[in-house]
Amino acid sequence: MVSAASRIAVRTGLVAARTLLTIAVVATAVFLLTEALPGDATSGLVERGASPAAVASARAELGLEKSASARLWQRLEGLARGDLGRTAQGRPVSDVVARPLRRTLTLAGIALLAVIVVAVPLGAAMAWHGARASEKLLGAASVALISVPEFVVLTLLALLFTSALGLLPAVVVADSDGRIDVAALTLPALALALPAIAWTARLVRGAVADALELPHVEAARLDGLAPARILLRHALPPALPAIAASIAASCAALAGGSVVVETAVNYPGVGSVLTQGIQARDVALVSSVVVVMAAIVAFAFALADLVRDLRPRATWA
């Protein structure tokens, strides 16, 4: 059908436009926030006792002499070309961030995979079994996990490993060449994934429970079809948009959490870039990292929106 193809194109275009707008709004808000705060990109240089001439030349280099509106325009235009600006030391942010970002995406990607593989079946099973005691207890356990910061989960897991195995799990997971031992990522990925699994499983349970009440699913249940078949063929499709949205939301949680977990295990990802930025008071670097992470999360939400907008309709309307 021609109309189906054009519908897909229009929907995709709309989602893409909304996502780009969101990223532009975030970049503008971050820019205005850094303008409103007392420090600027050269505060760190001043603190380290750089000469007034050096600070002035750094300011000129970074274009801080121009008006705020001119710099905001420059910033947005640069982002549109994929230019993330420069750090306070004058290095391109994209050079500083590229490799750490790949590592962070690796760690968060492993955690995300675990979230999808565990949370979706778990949530569906919780919805299927309804108000059983075990399900309630699982609910309470998930509240506990959701509430606790990832670095606390990580430390408690490390302690568990320590007392069970009598050795400290690898704390530094990159060797001097920057190569990563993927096996050493197990613990940080687990610490990231557990709270996200608890959170996502609850949302999946809600979505699937709602789907199970739809008339045609109820009918399939009464017909005595196998539970797996009912869940997969009938309950999961209508629940899919809500599940996709909750997975996108857990991407936001993983993005924030990975920064902390990486720092805890000395994993040289975006978290370490941020820690360096904090120590050097490099506002330019930190604000660029914030925009990049927001753009990645916005992309995840865009995918979830596409799942919602592009699902075929006639099958259960």
Add this chain to the structure above:
Amino acid sequence: MGLKRLRKLGALGALVVPAIALVAPLAAPHAEDEVVGAPFAAASADALLGTDELGRDVLSRFLHGGDELVLIAALAAIAGTAVGVLVGLGAAVARPWIGRALERTSEVLLVVPALLVLILVGTSSPEAPPVAVSGLLAILAVPWVARIMAAAARGALAAGYVEHAVATGESTWWIVTRELAPALRGTVLATLGLRFVEAIYLVAGAAFLGIGPQPPEADWAVMVRENVPGLLLNPWGALAPCAAIAVTAIAIGLACDRNTRRLARA
């Protein structure tokens, strides 16, 4: 397994645990920066939980380390919820366009991890007082709270009593504070609890990354970072503050769980 009992325990803990954290510094046997022994020494009669990376008393630092975290988080939760409730209910009663603006704002906030905003502000203004952190977290919370409250108010608005109040010419402020907020107090309390848990999560995470309390100040999150390297020598250095953060957050999370479910359906 009595889930009800568990939840009652949570409700009790939600009040008691933060209160303990606030008065605990008074019970500390040593000052937070006093060196009492060798680094990472095991527990002894002198230092009941052993010593930390610099030989300071873990128990004393543990007792000193929660007051600021709990206070910042509580202030942020209370301020953010109070403003959010007023804005959300006010928008529901009188200004529908504010409701739409809130939807858009929280859609944008959704993609920016709040921890990163906290890091950005902390990097730009490290001298900012702790109250400013509460203020920032409260501002970030307002769109969320307001959106939830606006949604929760839809049901109440259809009930006769609000229409009656509008018809008799009561002010929006009166309707919001005297009619709607009391009627929706379950949702308000659940939101307050959620905001508190979220604030603990954010303030502790930022402190762990070096934003906020600076050494030698005692802080649960900073203690975890300092004492993980000595996990094999004296586990209490990291375990005690971890347990404290976990218990504080879980107690409040459990206390508002039932209301949260109701809230999720709203």
